[in-house]
Amino acid sequence: MRPILLQGHERALTQVVFSKEGDLIFSVSKDHIPSAWYAANGERFGAYKGHQGALWTVDVDPTTTLLATGGADNTMRLWEVKTGREIKKWEFNTSIRRCEFSEDGRQLLGVTEKRTGQLSNIFVYDINPDPEAEQTSEESLKIVVEDLPRVTVAGFSALSHYIVTGHDSGSVAQWDAKTGELLNEVFSHEESVMDLQWSADRTYFITASKDKTAKLHDATTLEVLKTYVADTPINSAAITPEPTNYVILGGGQAAMDVTTTSARQGKFEARFYHKIFEDEIGRVRGHFGPLNYVAVSPDGKCYCSGGEDGYVRVHHFDPPYFDFKYEVEREKAREVKDHPERLEDRL
Amino acid sequence: MAANVQNTPGRTDWAEDDTEDLATAIPAPQITKNKDGTETIVTVFINDDGKRVKRTQRIRRTVVKKRENPRVAERRGWTKIGTEAGKAAGPRPDTTTLGENIIFRPVMGFKSGQAQETAPEDEKKADQLKKMQIKCRICSGDHFTTKCPFKDTMAPEGEAAGAPADMDDRMPGDGAGAGGATRPGGSYVPPHLRDGAGGATGGERMGGKFERDDLATLRVTNVSEFAEESDLREIFERHGRVTRVFLAKDRETGRAKGFAFVSYADRSDAARACERVDGYGFGHLILKVEFAKKTA
Structure with missing residues:
Protein backbone atom coordinates (compact mmCIF):
# COMPACT_ATOMS: atom_id res chain seq x y z
CA MET A 1 0.00 0.00 0.00
CA ARG A 2 1.18 3.49 -0.80
CA PRO A 3 0.38 5.90 2.00
CA ILE A 4 -0.94 9.35 1.17
CA LEU A 5 0.86 12.08 3.09
CA LEU A 6 -1.19 15.07 4.14
CA GLN A 7 1.04 17.98 4.98
CA GLY A 8 -1.31 20.84 5.70
CA HIS A 9 -0.27 21.29 9.30
CA GLU A 10 2.74 23.18 10.53
CA ARG A 11 2.91 21.57 13.93
CA ALA A 12 2.34 18.26 15.64
CA LEU A 13 -0.97 16.56 14.99
CA THR A 14 -3.16 16.00 18.03
CA GLN A 15 -6.22 14.20 16.71
CA VAL A 16 -7.64 12.87 13.45
CA VAL A 17 -11.18 11.56 12.92
CA PHE A 18 -13.06 10.03 10.01
CA SER A 19 -16.56 10.94 8.97
CA LYS A 20 -19.10 8.16 9.43
CA GLU A 21 -18.90 7.05 5.80
CA GLY A 22 -15.11 7.21 5.91
CA ASP A 23 -14.85 9.67 3.01
CA LEU A 24 -13.58 12.71 4.92
CA ILE A 25 -10.77 13.05 7.44
CA PHE A 26 -10.67 15.90 9.95
CA SER A 27 -7.38 16.74 11.56
CA VAL A 28 -6.30 19.15 14.27
CA SER A 29 -2.81 20.05 15.31
CA LYS A 30 -0.97 22.42 17.55
CA ASP A 31 -1.20 25.04 14.85
CA HIS A 32 -4.59 26.74 15.06
CA ILE A 33 -6.36 25.49 11.99
CA PRO A 34 -8.46 22.31 11.71
CA SER A 35 -8.37 20.77 8.25
CA ALA A 36 -10.68 18.51 6.27
CA TRP A 37 -9.43 16.04 3.66
CA TYR A 38 -10.90 13.57 1.22
CA ALA A 39 -9.72 10.14 2.35
CA ALA A 40 -9.79 8.61 -1.13
CA ASN A 41 -7.11 10.78 -2.72
CA GLY A 42 -5.80 13.02 0.04
CA GLU A 43 -7.20 16.19 -1.48
CA ARG A 44 -7.66 18.97 1.05
CA PHE A 45 -11.25 20.06 1.22
CA GLY A 46 -10.68 23.04 3.43
CA ALA A 47 -9.68 24.61 6.68
CA TYR A 48 -11.71 26.12 9.50
CA LYS A 49 -10.22 29.40 10.65
CA GLY A 50 -10.98 31.05 13.97
CA HIS A 51 -9.15 29.35 16.82
CA GLN A 52 -6.33 31.22 18.53
CA GLY A 53 -4.45 28.46 20.28
CA ALA A 54 -3.19 24.93 19.89
CA LEU A 55 -5.99 22.48 19.23
CA TRP A 56 -6.30 19.29 21.18
CA THR A 57 -9.41 17.66 19.90
CA VAL A 58 -11.87 17.34 17.04
CA ASP A 59 -15.02 15.34 16.37
CA VAL A 60 -17.62 15.22 13.64
CA ASP A 61 -21.29 14.38 14.02
CA PRO A 62 -22.74 11.24 12.38
CA THR A 63 -24.25 13.14 9.47
CA THR A 64 -21.03 15.07 8.75
CA THR A 65 -22.77 18.43 8.96
CA LEU A 66 -21.28 19.69 12.24
CA LEU A 67 -17.69 19.70 13.37
CA ALA A 68 -16.60 20.33 16.95
CA THR A 69 -13.09 21.44 17.90
CA GLY A 70 -11.51 22.41 21.16
CA GLY A 71 -8.14 23.64 22.26
CA ALA A 72 -5.85 25.76 24.33
CA ASP A 73 -7.61 29.06 23.60
CA ASN A 74 -10.18 27.91 26.20
CA THR A 75 -12.92 27.56 23.64
CA MET A 76 -14.88 24.77 22.07
CA ARG A 77 -16.31 25.67 18.68
CA LEU A 78 -18.92 24.22 16.40
CA TRP A 79 -18.52 24.56 12.63
CA GLU A 80 -20.61 23.83 9.62
CA VAL A 81 -18.56 21.24 7.74
CA LYS A 82 -19.72 22.25 4.29
CA THR A 83 -19.17 26.00 4.44
CA GLY A 84 -16.54 26.39 7.17
CA ARG A 85 -18.82 28.80 9.04
CA GLU A 86 -18.39 29.03 12.79
CA ILE A 87 -21.79 28.26 14.31
CA LYS A 88 -21.09 28.46 17.99
CA LYS A 89 -18.31 29.24 20.43
CA TRP A 90 -18.35 28.08 24.04
CA GLU A 91 -15.82 29.68 26.38
CA PHE A 92 -14.31 28.06 29.44
CA ASN A 93 -11.81 28.86 32.15
CA THR A 94 -9.25 26.32 30.96
CA SER A 95 -8.45 24.54 27.71
CA ILE A 96 -10.59 21.82 26.20
CA ARG A 97 -8.79 18.47 26.14
CA ARG A 98 -11.41 16.37 24.50
CA CYS A 99 -14.74 16.75 22.75
CA GLU A 100 -17.00 14.03 21.43
CA PHE A 101 -20.44 13.74 19.89
CA SER A 102 -22.83 11.13 21.17
CA GLU A 103 -23.87 8.29 18.87
CA ASP A 104 -26.90 10.19 17.52
CA GLY A 105 -25.14 13.53 17.29
CA ARG A 106 -27.64 15.19 19.64
CA GLN A 107 -25.17 15.72 22.45
CA LEU A 108 -21.66 17.04 22.61
CA LEU A 109 -19.30 16.71 25.52
CA GLY A 110 -16.23 18.74 26.31
CA VAL A 111 -13.57 18.01 28.90
CA THR A 112 -11.78 20.96 30.47
CA GLU A 113 -8.29 20.73 31.80
CA LYS A 114 -7.45 20.75 35.47
CA ARG A 115 -5.17 23.61 36.34
CA THR A 116 -4.36 25.58 39.48
CA GLY A 117 -7.62 26.71 40.95
CA GLN A 118 -9.62 24.90 38.30
CA LEU A 119 -11.00 21.39 38.38
CA SER A 120 -11.51 19.08 35.45
CA ASN A 121 -15.09 19.47 34.33
CA ILE A 122 -17.16 17.61 31.81
CA PHE A 123 -19.71 19.77 30.03
CA VAL A 124 -22.50 18.22 27.99
CA TYR A 125 -24.48 20.33 25.51
CA ASP A 126 -27.62 19.46 23.60
CA ILE A 127 -26.97 19.96 19.92
CA ASN A 128 -29.49 20.91 17.29
CA PRO A 129 -28.46 18.97 14.19
CA ASP A 130 -29.69 21.75 11.89
CA PRO A 131 -26.68 23.90 10.96
CA GLU A 132 -28.89 26.99 10.63
CA ALA A 133 -30.40 26.69 14.10
CA GLU A 134 -29.29 28.57 17.17
CA GLN A 135 -27.20 26.40 19.51
CA THR A 136 -27.66 26.58 23.25
CA SER A 137 -25.08 28.18 25.53
CA GLU A 138 -26.39 26.41 28.61
CA GLU A 139 -24.94 23.00 29.30
CA SER A 140 -27.43 20.20 29.93
CA LEU A 141 -25.07 18.50 32.33
CA LYS A 142 -21.93 19.52 34.15
CA ILE A 143 -19.83 16.95 35.97
CA VAL A 144 -17.29 18.41 38.33
CA VAL A 145 -14.54 15.84 38.77
CA GLU A 146 -13.44 16.57 42.29
CA ASP A 147 -12.28 13.33 43.83
CA LEU A 148 -10.63 11.74 40.82
CA PRO A 149 -7.39 12.79 39.16
CA ARG A 150 -7.31 14.91 36.02
CA VAL A 151 -9.57 13.72 33.19
CA THR A 152 -7.68 13.19 29.94
CA VAL A 153 -10.26 11.57 27.67
CA ALA A 154 -14.00 10.96 27.68
CA GLY A 155 -16.75 9.58 25.50
CA PHE A 156 -20.39 8.52 25.27
CA SER A 157 -21.22 4.81 25.39
CA ALA A 158 -23.95 3.13 23.33
CA LEU A 159 -27.29 4.99 23.39
CA SER A 160 -25.60 7.66 25.55
CA HIS A 161 -26.19 5.59 28.67
CA TYR A 162 -22.84 6.34 30.21
CA ILE A 163 -20.01 8.78 29.92
CA VAL A 164 -16.70 6.99 30.26
CA THR A 165 -13.61 8.93 31.28
CA GLY A 166 -9.91 8.12 31.33
CA HIS A 167 -7.70 9.73 33.93
CA ASP A 168 -4.18 10.89 34.49
CA SER A 169 -3.62 8.17 37.08
CA GLY A 170 -4.53 5.41 34.62
CA SER A 171 -7.98 4.77 36.01
CA VAL A 172 -11.14 4.55 33.95
CA ALA A 173 -14.45 5.78 35.34
CA GLN A 174 -18.07 5.46 34.32
CA TRP A 175 -20.71 8.16 34.90
CA ASP A 176 -24.41 8.22 34.37
CA ALA A 177 -24.96 10.38 31.29
CA LYS A 178 -28.33 11.62 32.59
CA THR A 179 -27.54 12.48 36.20
CA GLY A 180 -23.77 12.81 36.20
CA GLU A 181 -23.41 10.34 39.05
CA LEU A 182 -20.18 8.36 39.38
CA LEU A 183 -21.12 4.70 38.88
CA ASN A 184 -17.91 2.78 38.69
CA GLU A 185 -14.17 3.20 38.63
CA VAL A 186 -11.46 0.72 37.71
CA PHE A 187 -7.70 1.08 37.90
CA SER A 188 -6.68 -0.62 34.70
CA HIS A 189 -3.55 1.31 33.76
CA GLU A 190 -0.50 2.28 35.71
CA GLU A 191 0.05 5.56 33.92
CA SER A 192 -1.97 8.24 32.20
CA VAL A 193 -4.71 7.18 29.79
CA MET A 194 -3.93 8.91 26.51
CA ASP A 195 -6.78 7.84 24.29
CA LEU A 196 -10.16 6.18 24.37
CA GLN A 197 -11.85 4.94 21.20
CA TRP A 198 -15.09 3.04 20.76
CA SER A 199 -15.98 -0.10 18.89
CA ALA A 200 -18.44 0.38 16.05
CA ASP A 201 -21.45 -0.28 18.32
CA ARG A 202 -19.97 1.52 21.34
CA THR A 203 -20.46 -1.47 23.63
CA TYR A 204 -16.74 -1.73 24.30
CA PHE A 205 -13.78 0.57 23.99
CA ILE A 206 -10.02 0.57 23.91
CA THR A 207 -7.82 2.71 26.10
CA ALA A 208 -4.22 3.56 25.29
CA SER A 209 -1.81 4.41 28.03
CA LYS A 210 1.67 5.67 28.70
CA ASP A 211 2.30 2.42 30.62
CA LYS A 212 2.96 0.76 27.20
CA THR A 213 -0.31 -1.13 27.06
CA ALA A 214 -3.69 -0.77 25.47
CA LYS A 215 -6.73 -2.43 26.99
CA LEU A 216 -10.12 -3.40 25.74
CA HIS A 217 -12.89 -2.59 28.25
CA ASP A 218 -16.53 -3.50 28.40
CA ALA A 219 -18.57 -0.30 28.45
CA THR A 220 -21.14 -1.55 30.96
CA THR A 221 -18.99 -3.34 33.51
CA LEU A 222 -15.64 -1.67 32.75
CA GLU A 223 -14.14 -5.14 32.87
CA VAL A 224 -10.81 -5.44 31.04
CA LEU A 225 -11.45 -7.86 28.19
CA LYS A 226 -8.08 -7.87 26.43
CA THR A 227 -4.63 -6.41 26.95
CA TYR A 228 -2.18 -5.52 24.22
CA VAL A 229 1.39 -5.11 25.37
CA ALA A 230 3.86 -2.94 23.49
CA ASP A 231 7.43 -1.87 24.16
CA THR A 232 6.83 1.86 23.97
CA PRO A 233 4.35 4.37 25.42
CA ILE A 234 1.08 4.21 23.50
CA ASN A 235 -0.62 7.48 22.56
CA SER A 236 -3.58 6.15 20.68
CA ALA A 237 -5.44 2.94 19.90
CA ALA A 238 -8.21 2.16 17.45
CA ILE A 239 -10.46 -0.86 16.89
CA THR A 240 -10.98 -1.98 13.31
CA PRO A 241 -14.60 -2.68 12.39
CA GLU A 242 -15.98 -6.06 11.31
CA PRO A 243 -15.10 -8.28 9.54
CA THR A 244 -11.47 -7.70 10.52
CA ASN A 245 -10.51 -8.30 14.12
CA TYR A 246 -7.55 -6.07 14.72
CA VAL A 247 -6.59 -3.17 16.90
CA ILE A 248 -4.12 -0.51 15.81
CA LEU A 249 -1.79 1.06 18.36
CA GLY A 250 0.21 4.19 17.76
CA GLY A 251 2.87 5.63 19.97
CA GLY A 252 6.57 6.01 20.35
CA GLN A 253 9.01 7.58 22.61
CA ALA A 254 7.89 10.82 24.22
CA ALA A 255 8.19 13.81 21.93
CA MET A 256 10.78 15.55 24.10
CA ASP A 257 13.27 12.67 23.82
CA VAL A 258 12.91 12.20 20.10
CA THR A 259 15.89 14.18 18.92
CA THR A 260 18.27 12.00 20.89
CA THR A 261 17.63 8.86 18.84
CA SER A 262 17.28 7.78 15.22
CA ALA A 263 13.88 7.27 13.67
CA ARG A 264 14.30 3.50 13.74
CA GLN A 265 14.95 3.31 17.46
CA GLY A 266 12.10 5.65 18.26
CA LYS A 267 9.55 2.95 17.44
CA PHE A 268 7.39 5.35 15.49
CA GLU A 269 5.30 2.62 13.99
CA ALA A 270 1.65 1.78 13.89
CA ARG A 271 1.32 -1.63 15.51
CA PHE A 272 -1.37 -4.06 14.51
CA TYR A 273 -2.59 -6.58 17.05
CA HIS A 274 -5.16 -9.29 16.67
CA LYS A 275 -8.12 -8.17 18.73
CA ILE A 276 -8.99 -11.63 20.04
CA PHE A 277 -5.63 -13.36 20.32
CA GLU A 278 -3.75 -10.27 21.56
CA ASP A 279 -0.79 -11.12 19.30
CA GLU A 280 1.11 -8.51 17.39
CA ILE A 281 0.71 -9.27 13.70
CA GLY A 282 2.55 -6.45 11.99
CA ARG A 283 3.76 -2.89 11.94
CA VAL A 284 3.62 0.00 9.53
CA ARG A 285 6.38 2.54 9.77
CA GLY A 286 6.78 5.89 8.11
CA HIS A 287 6.49 8.66 10.67
CA PHE A 288 9.53 10.56 11.87
CA GLY A 289 8.05 11.21 15.27
CA PRO A 290 5.72 9.50 17.68
CA LEU A 291 2.21 8.79 16.48
CA ASN A 292 -0.15 11.02 18.40
CA TYR A 293 -3.33 9.57 17.01
CA VAL A 294 -4.52 6.66 14.90
CA ALA A 295 -8.02 6.41 13.48
CA VAL A 296 -9.71 3.72 11.42
CA SER A 297 -12.27 4.46 8.78
CA PRO A 298 -15.71 3.15 9.85
CA ASP A 299 -15.81 1.06 6.67
CA GLY A 300 -12.53 -0.57 7.70
CA LYS A 301 -10.84 0.00 4.37
CA CYS A 302 -8.29 2.53 5.45
CA TYR A 303 -6.67 4.03 8.50
CA CYS A 304 -4.73 7.18 9.13
CA SER A 305 -2.21 8.28 11.69
CA GLY A 306 -1.25 11.75 12.81
CA GLY A 307 2.28 12.21 14.05
CA GLU A 308 4.34 14.59 16.06
CA ASP A 309 6.17 15.22 12.76
CA GLY A 310 3.18 17.19 11.43
CA TYR A 311 2.11 14.63 8.85
CA VAL A 312 -1.08 12.69 8.51
CA ARG A 313 -0.49 9.42 6.69
CA VAL A 314 -3.51 7.77 5.12
CA HIS A 315 -3.20 4.07 4.33
CA HIS A 316 -5.68 2.15 2.20
CA PHE A 317 -5.32 -1.52 3.02
CA ASP A 318 -4.22 -4.16 0.51
CA PRO A 319 -5.91 -7.55 0.08
CA PRO A 320 -3.48 -9.47 2.37
CA TYR A 321 -4.78 -7.39 5.26
CA PHE A 322 -8.31 -8.61 4.72
CA ASP A 323 -7.32 -12.20 3.87
CA PHE A 324 -5.20 -12.78 6.94
CA LYS A 325 -6.78 -15.32 9.25
CA TYR A 326 -5.66 -17.61 11.98
CA GLU A 327 -6.00 -21.32 11.31
CA VAL A 328 -8.79 -21.59 13.88
CA GLU A 329 -10.70 -18.80 12.16
CA ARG A 330 -10.34 -20.56 8.83
CA GLU A 331 -11.47 -23.86 10.29
CA LYS A 332 -14.44 -22.17 11.84
CA ALA A 333 -15.44 -20.55 8.56
CA ARG A 334 -15.11 -23.89 6.82
CA GLU A 335 -17.24 -25.63 9.39
CA VAL A 336 -19.96 -23.04 9.07
CA LYS A 337 -19.83 -23.36 5.29
CA ASP A 338 -19.89 -27.15 5.25
CA HIS A 339 -22.33 -27.73 8.09
CA PRO A 340 -24.60 -24.73 8.51
CA GLU A 341 -27.00 -26.87 10.54
CA ARG A 342 -24.48 -27.24 13.37
CA LEU A 343 -24.40 -23.53 13.85
CA GLU A 344 -28.17 -23.42 13.99
CA ASP A 345 -28.17 -26.15 16.62
CA ARG A 346 -25.93 -24.08 18.77
CA LEU A 347 -28.10 -21.04 18.42
CA MET B 1 -6.38 2.61 -3.83
CA ALA B 2 -3.76 5.16 -4.63
CA ALA B 3 -4.77 4.91 -8.24
CA ASN B 4 -7.19 7.77 -7.77
CA VAL B 5 -4.31 10.05 -7.13
CA GLN B 6 -2.33 9.06 -10.15
CA ASN B 7 -5.14 8.94 -12.64
CA THR B 8 -4.32 11.06 -15.62
CA PRO B 9 -7.38 12.45 -17.31
CA GLY B 10 -8.16 11.53 -20.88
CA ARG B 11 -6.77 8.03 -20.75
CA THR B 12 -9.67 5.67 -20.99
CA ASP B 13 -8.34 2.26 -21.85
CA TRP B 14 -5.04 0.50 -21.54
CA ALA B 15 -5.48 -0.87 -25.02
CA GLU B 16 -5.13 2.59 -26.49
CA ASP B 17 -1.68 3.02 -25.03
CA ASP B 18 0.14 1.81 -28.08
CA THR B 19 -2.34 2.36 -30.81
CA GLU B 20 -2.80 6.08 -30.46
CA ASP B 21 0.42 7.28 -31.96
CA LEU B 22 0.93 4.37 -34.30
CA ALA B 23 -2.52 4.57 -35.78
CA THR B 24 -1.70 7.85 -37.42
CA ALA B 25 1.16 6.25 -39.36
CA GLY B 99 4.65 8.09 0.24
CA GLU B 100 6.89 5.15 -0.51
CA ASN B 101 5.17 1.89 -1.07
CA ILE B 102 4.85 -0.11 2.13
CA ILE B 103 4.45 -3.84 2.08
CA PHE B 104 2.18 -4.74 4.91
CA ARG B 105 1.25 -8.37 5.37
CA PRO B 106 -0.09 -9.43 8.74
CA VAL B 107 1.76 -12.48 10.02
CA MET B 108 1.19 -14.76 12.92
CA GLY B 109 3.84 -14.39 15.61
CA PHE B 110 5.21 -11.06 14.39
CA LYS B 111 8.51 -10.07 15.97
CA SER B 112 9.87 -6.58 15.79
CA GLY B 113 13.31 -7.84 14.77
CA GLN B 114 11.94 -9.42 11.63
CA ALA B 115 11.49 -6.22 9.68
CA GLN B 116 8.67 -6.10 7.18
CA GLU B 117 10.63 -4.00 4.80
CA THR B 118 14.34 -4.02 4.19
CA ALA B 119 16.47 -1.32 5.70
CA PRO B 120 18.52 0.85 3.34
CA GLU B 121 21.70 -1.11 4.17
CA ASP B 122 19.94 -4.34 3.32
CA GLU B 123 18.83 -2.94 0.00
CA LYS B 124 22.37 -1.93 -0.82
CA LYS B 125 23.52 -5.41 -0.04
CA ALA B 126 20.78 -6.86 -2.17
CA ASP B 127 21.84 -4.65 -5.07
CA GLN B 128 25.39 -5.90 -4.81
CA LEU B 129 24.19 -9.46 -4.74
CA LYS B 130 22.19 -8.89 -7.86
CA LYS B 131 25.24 -7.75 -9.78
CA MET B 132 27.15 -10.88 -8.75
CA GLN B 133 24.77 -13.24 -10.54
CA ILE B 134 24.17 -15.67 -7.72
CA LYS B 135 22.31 -18.86 -8.26
CA CYS B 136 21.03 -21.07 -5.50
CA ARG B 137 21.88 -24.74 -5.88
CA ILE B 138 18.57 -25.76 -4.37
CA CYS B 139 15.90 -23.70 -6.02
CA SER B 140 17.91 -21.84 -8.67
CA GLY B 141 16.79 -18.55 -7.16
CA ASP B 142 19.06 -15.54 -6.97
CA HIS B 143 20.37 -16.01 -3.46
CA PHE B 144 23.10 -18.01 -1.77
CA THR B 145 22.34 -21.66 -1.18
CA THR B 146 22.71 -21.11 2.55
CA LYS B 147 20.00 -18.47 2.45
CA CYS B 148 17.58 -20.65 0.52
CA PRO B 149 14.18 -20.93 2.22
CA PHE B 150 14.06 -24.61 1.23
CA LYS B 151 17.42 -25.68 2.48
CA ASP B 152 15.78 -27.73 5.20
CA THR B 153 13.30 -29.46 2.99
CA MET B 154 15.19 -30.04 -0.25
CA ALA B 155 18.57 -31.32 -1.25
CA PRO B 156 20.64 -29.35 -3.74
CA GLU B 157 20.09 -30.43 -7.32
CA GLY B 158 22.26 -33.30 -8.46
CA GLU B 159 23.78 -33.71 -5.05
CA ALA B 160 21.63 -36.41 -3.63
CA ALA B 161 24.14 -38.38 -1.61
CA GLY B 162 27.53 -36.77 -1.76
CA ALA B 163 30.04 -37.27 0.99
CA PRO B 164 29.75 -34.66 3.72
CA ALA B 165 32.36 -32.00 3.85
CA ASP B 166 32.54 -31.90 7.61
CA MET B 167 34.55 -34.43 9.53
CA ASP B 168 32.75 -36.80 11.80
CA ASP B 169 34.30 -36.42 15.21
CA ARG B 170 33.73 -40.04 16.01
CA MET B 171 35.80 -41.28 13.10
CA PRO B 172 38.31 -38.74 11.98
CA GLY B 173 39.98 -39.70 8.73
CA ASP B 174 37.30 -42.18 7.78
CA GLY B 175 35.25 -39.50 6.06
CA ALA B 176 34.35 -41.31 2.87
CA GLY B 177 31.90 -43.88 4.13
CA ALA B 178 30.90 -43.22 7.70
CA GLY B 179 28.62 -40.20 7.70
CA GLY B 180 27.96 -40.21 3.99
CA ALA B 181 25.08 -42.61 3.94
CA THR B 182 23.11 -40.88 6.62
CA ARG B 183 23.81 -37.25 5.85
CA PRO B 184 23.75 -36.28 2.25
CA GLY B 185 23.72 -32.64 1.36
CA GLY B 186 27.24 -31.96 2.52
CA SER B 187 26.29 -28.99 4.70
CA TYR B 188 27.83 -28.29 8.06
CA VAL B 189 26.09 -30.03 10.92
CA PRO B 190 26.69 -28.68 14.39
CA PRO B 191 28.21 -31.26 16.78
CA HIS B 192 25.18 -31.64 18.99
CA LEU B 193 23.08 -32.69 16.04
CA ARG B 194 25.54 -35.23 14.61
CA ASP B 195 24.95 -38.96 14.83
CA GLY B 196 25.94 -40.37 18.20
CA ALA B 197 25.93 -37.08 20.02
CA GLY B 198 24.60 -38.87 23.05
CA GLY B 199 20.87 -38.54 22.45
CA ALA B 200 21.08 -34.79 22.35
CA THR B 201 19.30 -34.72 19.03
CA GLY B 202 16.08 -32.83 18.82
CA GLY B 203 17.38 -30.03 20.95
CA GLU B 204 16.50 -27.06 18.83
CA ARG B 205 14.78 -28.83 16.02
CA MET B 206 11.61 -29.77 17.79
CA GLY B 207 11.75 -33.52 17.45
CA GLY B 208 10.64 -35.12 14.22
CA LYS B 209 9.19 -31.99 12.72
CA PHE B 210 11.27 -32.17 9.62
CA GLU B 211 10.54 -35.78 8.91
CA ARG B 212 6.87 -35.16 9.05
CA ASP B 213 7.23 -32.11 6.89
CA ASP B 214 9.14 -34.02 4.28
CA LEU B 215 6.77 -36.90 4.17
CA ALA B 216 3.67 -34.85 3.51
CA THR B 217 5.10 -31.95 1.55
CA LEU B 218 4.36 -31.53 -2.10
CA ARG B 219 6.40 -29.53 -4.52
CA VAL B 220 4.23 -27.76 -7.04
CA THR B 221 5.83 -26.41 -10.18
CA ASN B 222 4.63 -24.59 -13.27
CA VAL B 223 2.49 -22.29 -11.17
CA SER B 224 1.17 -19.18 -12.86
CA GLU B 225 3.08 -16.10 -11.84
CA PHE B 226 -0.16 -14.37 -10.92
CA ALA B 227 -1.13 -17.07 -8.46
CA GLU B 228 -1.68 -16.27 -4.81
CA GLU B 229 -1.17 -18.51 -1.85
CA SER B 230 -4.86 -18.45 -1.20
CA ASP B 231 -5.56 -19.84 -4.70
CA LEU B 232 -3.26 -22.77 -4.06
CA ARG B 233 -4.68 -23.31 -0.63
CA GLU B 234 -8.12 -23.50 -2.14
CA ILE B 235 -7.04 -26.10 -4.67
CA PHE B 236 -5.16 -28.26 -2.23
CA GLU B 237 -7.54 -28.01 0.67
CA ARG B 238 -10.05 -30.10 -1.24
CA HIS B 239 -7.84 -33.12 -0.66
CA GLY B 240 -7.09 -32.86 3.02
CA ARG B 241 -5.93 -30.65 5.83
CA VAL B 242 -3.22 -28.33 4.62
CA THR B 243 -0.79 -27.17 7.27
CA ARG B 244 1.35 -24.90 5.20
CA VAL B 245 1.41 -23.33 1.77
CA PHE B 246 4.52 -21.59 0.62
CA LEU B 247 4.56 -19.82 -2.70
CA ALA B 248 7.94 -18.54 -3.76
CA LYS B 249 7.68 -14.93 -4.85
CA ASP B 250 10.04 -12.56 -6.49
CA ARG B 251 11.13 -9.99 -3.98
CA GLU B 252 11.17 -7.18 -6.53
CA THR B 253 7.95 -7.68 -8.41
CA GLY B 254 5.97 -9.61 -5.81
CA ARG B 255 4.94 -12.10 -8.47
CA ALA B 256 5.11 -15.82 -8.00
CA LYS B 257 8.27 -17.49 -9.21
CA GLY B 258 6.49 -20.54 -10.48
CA PHE B 259 6.83 -23.03 -7.71
CA ALA B 260 5.33 -23.66 -4.34
CA PHE B 261 5.32 -26.08 -1.45
CA VAL B 262 2.23 -27.50 0.16
CA SER B 263 2.37 -29.48 3.37
CA TYR B 264 -0.39 -31.73 4.56
CA ALA B 265 -1.05 -32.92 8.05
CA ASP B 266 -1.45 -36.42 6.74
CA ARG B 267 0.74 -38.22 4.23
CA SER B 268 -2.11 -40.15 2.66
CA ASP B 269 -3.88 -36.88 1.89
CA ALA B 270 -0.70 -35.61 0.34
CA ALA B 271 -0.40 -38.70 -1.82
CA ARG B 272 -3.96 -38.38 -3.01
CA ALA B 273 -3.57 -34.68 -3.71
CA CYS B 274 -0.35 -35.35 -5.58
CA GLU B 275 -2.16 -37.81 -7.81
CA ARG B 276 -5.20 -35.64 -8.42
CA VAL B 277 -3.75 -32.18 -8.77
CA ASP B 278 -0.83 -33.23 -10.94
CA GLY B 279 -1.82 -32.11 -14.41
CA TYR B 280 -4.57 -29.84 -13.13
CA GLY B 281 -4.99 -26.72 -15.25
CA PHE B 282 -4.64 -23.53 -13.26
CA GLY B 283 -4.31 -20.05 -14.69
CA HIS B 284 -3.52 -21.20 -18.26
CA LEU B 285 -0.75 -23.50 -17.01
CA ILE B 286 -0.73 -27.14 -16.09
CA LEU B 287 0.41 -27.79 -12.56
CA LYS B 288 3.06 -30.35 -11.91
CA VAL B 289 2.93 -31.87 -8.45
CA GLU B 290 5.44 -34.21 -6.90
CA PHE B 291 6.69 -35.02 -3.45
CA ALA B 292 9.35 -32.65 -2.22
CA LYS B 293 12.79 -34.19 -2.18
CA LYS B 294 13.99 -35.30 1.17
CA THR B 295 17.17 -34.06 2.76
CA ALA B 296 17.83 -36.30 5.71
Missing part, protein backbone atom coordinates in the same frame (compact mmCIF):
# COMPACT_ATOMS: atom_id res chain seq x y z
CA ILE B 26 -0.52 3.90 -41.84
CA PRO B 27 -4.12 2.73 -42.47
CA ALA B 28 -6.54 3.46 -39.74
CA PRO B 29 -7.22 0.53 -37.42
CA GLN B 30 -10.26 -1.47 -38.34
CA ILE B 31 -12.63 -2.12 -35.50
CA THR B 32 -15.24 -4.81 -35.87
CA LYS B 33 -17.78 -5.73 -33.28
CA ASN B 34 -18.15 -9.45 -32.61
CA LYS B 35 -21.30 -11.25 -31.66
CA ASP B 36 -20.07 -12.18 -28.20
CA GLY B 37 -19.63 -8.54 -27.28
CA THR B 38 -15.91 -8.33 -27.93
CA GLU B 39 -14.20 -6.07 -30.43
CA THR B 40 -11.55 -7.01 -32.91
CA ILE B 41 -9.06 -4.32 -33.75
CA VAL B 42 -6.78 -4.83 -36.70
CA THR B 43 -3.88 -2.42 -36.79
CA VAL B 44 -1.15 -2.15 -39.39
CA PHE B 45 2.04 -0.47 -38.34
CA ILE B 46 5.77 -0.42 -38.87
CA ASN B 47 7.73 -1.98 -36.08
CA ASP B 48 11.14 -1.13 -34.66
CA ASP B 49 12.93 -3.10 -37.36
CA GLY B 50 11.17 -1.12 -40.05
CA LYS B 51 8.91 -4.00 -41.05
CA ARG B 52 5.26 -3.67 -41.75
CA VAL B 53 3.31 -5.54 -39.11
CA LYS B 54 -0.35 -6.38 -38.83
CA ARG B 55 -1.69 -6.82 -35.37
CA THR B 56 -5.04 -8.24 -34.45
CA GLN B 57 -6.37 -7.59 -30.97
CA ARG B 58 -9.54 -8.86 -29.41
CA ILE B 59 -10.83 -6.68 -26.64
CA ARG B 60 -13.70 -6.97 -24.26
CA ARG B 61 -14.84 -3.78 -22.65
CA THR B 62 -16.32 -4.00 -19.22
CA VAL B 63 -18.10 -1.22 -17.40
CA VAL B 64 -17.29 -1.25 -13.71
CA LYS B 65 -20.18 0.19 -11.75
CA LYS B 66 -19.49 1.37 -8.25
CA ARG B 67 -22.20 1.96 -5.73
CA GLU B 68 -21.65 5.01 -3.65
CA ASN B 69 -23.43 6.49 -0.72
CA PRO B 70 -25.32 9.54 -2.01
CA ARG B 71 -24.04 11.57 0.92
CA VAL B 72 -20.48 10.78 -0.03
CA ALA B 73 -21.19 11.65 -3.65
CA GLU B 74 -22.69 14.95 -2.56
CA ARG B 75 -19.73 15.80 -0.37
CA ARG B 76 -17.35 15.07 -3.19
CA GLY B 77 -19.05 17.84 -5.13
CA TRP B 78 -18.73 20.49 -2.45
CA THR B 79 -16.78 23.62 -3.30
CA LYS B 80 -13.63 24.00 -1.29
CA ILE B 81 -13.47 26.31 1.68
CA GLY B 82 -11.01 28.22 3.82
CA THR B 83 -7.45 28.24 2.55
CA GLU B 84 -8.43 25.93 -0.28
CA ALA B 85 -11.26 28.15 -1.55
CA GLY B 86 -11.21 28.68 -5.27
CA LYS B 87 -8.68 25.99 -5.98
CA ALA B 88 -9.31 23.40 -8.65
CA ALA B 89 -10.52 19.90 -7.86
CA GLY B 90 -7.96 17.20 -7.31
CA PRO B 91 -5.12 16.84 -4.84
CA ARG B 92 -2.57 19.63 -4.82
CA PRO B 93 1.10 18.75 -4.62
CA ASP B 94 1.81 21.26 -1.83
CA THR B 95 -0.49 19.52 0.63
CA THR B 96 -0.80 15.98 -0.65
CA THR B 97 1.98 13.65 -1.67
CA LEU B 98 2.35 9.94 -2.09
